[in-house]
Amino acid sequence: MELREHKSSFFVYFILRLFVIATMILQLFRGNYENVFLCILTLVLLVIPSLIQVKIKIELPTALEIIMLLFIFSAEILGEINAFYIRIPAWDTVLHTLNGFLMAAIGFSLVDILNRHERFSFELSPAFMAIVAFCFSMTIGVLWEFFECGMDTFFHLDMQKDTILHSITSVMLDPNGGNVPVTIKGIQDAAVNGQSLGLGGYLDIGLYDTMKDLFVNFIGAAVFSVVGFFYVKSRGKGSFARRFIPRLKNKDKDFLSIAAENSDDAEHEGARVEKETENGE
Known part of the structure; x- marks a missing residue:
């Protein structure tokens, strides 16, 4: 009954789940076990919207549920495993x-x-x-x-994620040790322990x-x-x-409660019929 009520979101969930499983198998063959863990975590997170609706009895609009599913997939599978955070x-x-x-x-x-x-x-x-x-x-x-x-x-x-800067301002650069901010502009490189970082600027952490x-x-x-x-x-x-x-x-x-009530009614009806049968015998 839940599936019939949320056909669109279930279709999106099913497709994304297939992609995640395929990605997990690929990462397993490559020996990237950290990414395998991310895939397992993603599979768990993809189930949460459905659990919220069935267990906590909160109705998620279809548009919201689909966006939540796509958000989880985009953050974990595309963002982390496929490095979209770096590429885009x-x-x-x-x-x-x-x-x-x-x-x-x-x-x-x-x-x-x-x-x-x-x-x-x-x-x-x-x-x-x-x-x-x-x-x-x-x-x-x-x-x-x-x-x-x-x-x-x-x-x-x-x-x-870090940012490459070409200028910095800090009071720690004040030669007099005061509270006067000093700016360094046009930074083209930075070195750590005498070795150039090769980033073309200063590295913000x-x-x-x-x-x-x-x-x-x-x-x-x-x-x-x-x-x-x-x-x-x-x-x-x-x-x-x-x-x-x-x-x-x-x-x-609330289909879960309806199903439970129907099940209880069926059990009571079965018990009543069984008792009447015994009395008739």
Whole structure:
């Protein structure tokens, strides 16, 4: 019943799953066991949207679910294993912008879901809901950058990609030891321990990448927060925002509970018929 309800998203999931399995087999033959682990992780992540709908009983709009599946595939298989982060400079920027957009949508849904919960009940104006969604998205973005920094610090994965700079400014270059920033322009090369890096400039260690990621996350979060604001203000009449905001499942769409109830009814009916048969005998 879930498959019939979400034919498009299941088709995308099925195709992406085949690609991931094919990639995993190829990486296994090549002996790239770290990439094999990434493929296994991707397969697990691809199942999460379905688990959310079936187990937690939260309905994910088809558009949102498909974007989530493509996002996972693009980040892990295309970005990491096929090195799209290096081959396509804007790849990371696009994904972080999309992440800010999606997390703002989820932030909107959290307010709505909590408001419908039996133990929680509160109402926020459209402006406050937009602020909550924006802050939620930015918090997720910051936590991800913490994760990247931790991976780089302890496991040397270089998740925070470096940037080649041709000028730097620092108060540490002040010859008088004061707090006066000194700028070096036109940097064409940098050397470490007397050996040239051969990069054509000075190597920044992740700072610019982190700030760029947070900035584009900010843009994505701000865009959807504005869209969500007008969606809530119009009492949910906007069709665009509705495609990205999760909501609680309606009882007639909670197929797992319906199946369980039908199974219980069948068992009770079977027990009743068996008891009547025994009494007739």
